[in-house]
Amino acid sequence: MRDENHRRPWLDRLIPQSKDKAAFVVAVIAAIISVFAISATINFSGQYGFGMFLGIPFMQGLLVVLLFGYRKERKLIECLGVACTSVVFLSLMLLVGAVEGVICLAMAAPIAITFALLGGFLGYFIQKRTRQATAGAIVLLAMLPLGAWVEKQGQTEPPLTAVTTSVIIDRPKQEIWNQLVTFNDMAVPTDMLFKAGVAYPVRAVIEGTGVGSIRRCQFSTGDFVEPITVWDEPNLLRFSVEKMPPPLVELSIYDDLQLPHLENYFVSERGQFKLTSINERQTILEGTTWYRHKIWPRVYWQLWSDYILHQIHFQVLDHIKMQAEGVQ
Incomplete structure (x- = not known):
């Protein structure tokens, strides 16, 4: 049974009632947050690592599904679909924002989509239990640039x-x-x-x-x-x-x-x-x-x-x- 006691007015206003409109809106929101996380990671740590290519896609997939399932539980295929859609929107934003080019986006696509799907898969199960996780997912995604900096401090010279x-x-x-x-x-x-x-x-x-x-x-x-x-x-x-x-x-x-x-x-x-x-x-x-x-x-x-x-x-x-x- 869903927890109706933790509704958030700002999410009520932000997420449309229509399933299709909700999917579009939350995919865009998650993509925008990820753009800021990626830009901060590059500018803050200069680190192209696990946080960027695994952590951000995973948290993006998790977040978009939690937002998508805020009003109503969604089917697994719908959750995975909105996770992939959000990655596509992210790629377009990175391209238009001159953060990345087509070649590197294409190279990163397989691993980014895989981890976004994993995040979406986890989000599918979490959505059944609580809406409290949505704010936590946003915070974790926003903190990933700091994690990338910590990751950089612990790395040694890459092998030849x-x-x-x-x-x-x-x-x-x-x-x-x-x-x-x-x-x-x-x-x-x-x-x-x-x-x-x-x-x-x-x-x-x-x-x-x-x-x-x-x-x-x-x-x-x-x-x-x-x-x-x-x-x-x-x-x-x-x-x-x-x-x-x-x-x-x-x-x-x-x-x-x-x-x-x-x-x-x-x-x-x-x-x-x-x-x-x-x-x-x-x-x-x-x-x-x-x-x-x-x-x-x-x-x-x-x-x-x-x-x-x-x-x-x-x-x-x-x-x-x-x-x-x-x-x-």
């Missing part, structure tokens, strides 16, 4: 992650090495992420030879400056990363959208090309990138970063393969 991609080339190592140290313009990639604005390689040149020479790899967003640390012709070319361009150009309704996470949140530290002979005419060419990123949960975002790096590697390795084998 290696991503290795390989191809087999029907040429001996020396012929491949000659194509490896410098290569001309590559074809524009067809992957949708690159078309949307994720950085992709264009060409590479090396100034000098041997250890200490500088490799410049031009990407669609700028140049990597990579001092050579190992020059073992024709076996291994290793380099550090002295300078790197932005990892992407955000797709947005605004020109040149500058976001905090586009600088120093994904850092490539070093890379290498390794050649291993299979026989006199075949060689395995491996490309490896070592990187760190400061966005959590690491397991989720590593799926995206590893996928993108593999696609970049394939773009380079396949180009070298075609050049070495004489395929145009």
Whole structure:
């Protein structure tokens, strides 16, 4: 039985009687509160972590369902639907408010929707018992930026992650090495992420030879400056990363959208090309990138970063393969 003794006049005025109108209003309200929570998290702590990608969506899903069920108990499917709708409204607000761009919103969507649904699922059961929880959910959502700051204080340096991609080339190592140290313009990639604005390689040149020479790899967003640390012709070319361009150009309704996470949140530290002979005419060419990123949960975002790096590697390795084998 619902508790009718704790009605709140301000909620009575705010939430319409109509189910459809109520769903729209509460979805917008929860989205607006989440926009402020996300903006405060970014400005207060600079933290793109568990609080932002798990806590805020979860509390948003919980809050919107508690508001939706304020007047009348709602069905589970209705609760989950309004939770998803609120996340869509949140994404549109972040886009229009220049808080985020399309690419990062799309990447965050799976985890955000999942936790919003979990919050909505919990809200479905809570709505049956009390309306008292609504104010508590609002307070908890508003406090998440402080939680993000606390989270940041307890974090250590993110681990160094290696991503290795390989191809087999029907040429001996020396012929491949000659194509490896410098290569001309590559074809524009067809992957949708690159078309949307994720950085992709264009060409590479090396100034000098041997250890200490500088490799410049031009990407669609700028140049990597990579001092050579190992020059073992024709076996291994290793380099550090002295300078790197932005990892992407955000797709947005605004020109040149500058976001905090586009600088120093994904850092490539070093890379290498390794050649291993299979026989006199075949060689395995491996490309490896070592990187760190400061966005959590690491397991989720590593799926995206590893996928993108593999696609970049394939773009380079396949180009070298075609050049070495004489395929145009």
